[in-house]
Amino acid sequence: MLETSSHPDSDGRNPYVFDRDGTERWWVGDHLHSDAPASAPPFTDIWLDNGNLCGYATDGYEYRFDPETGELLDTIWRK
Numbered sequence: 001m002l003e004t005s006s007h008p009d010s011d012g013r014n015p016y017v018f019d020r021d022g023t024e025r026w027w028v029g030d031h032l033h034s035d036a037p038a039s040a041p042p043f044t045d046i047w048l049d050n051g052n053l054c055g056y057a058t059d060g061y062e063y064r065f066d067p068e069t070g071e072l073l074d075t076i077w078r079k
Helices: none
Strands: 016-018 023-029 044-049 054-059 059-067 072-077
Touching: none
Parallel strands: none
Antiparallel strands: 016 023, 044 054, 054 059, 059 072
């Protein structure tokens, strides 16, 4: 299950992944292209693509993560 807004540390900016029982598995963390957590641009879209969790952020980058581990697989400039 993917949640982006109800976690107290999220501020709607970083996706968190939970098990079905509500246990937090991992979270994306701060964007790589942000100088400070408070200025991290929010994700505007999140989707699954070929088994990877993808997110587009307002900083112009698409982020690709392993949905099981949260490992960042790639960033792609899209702006």
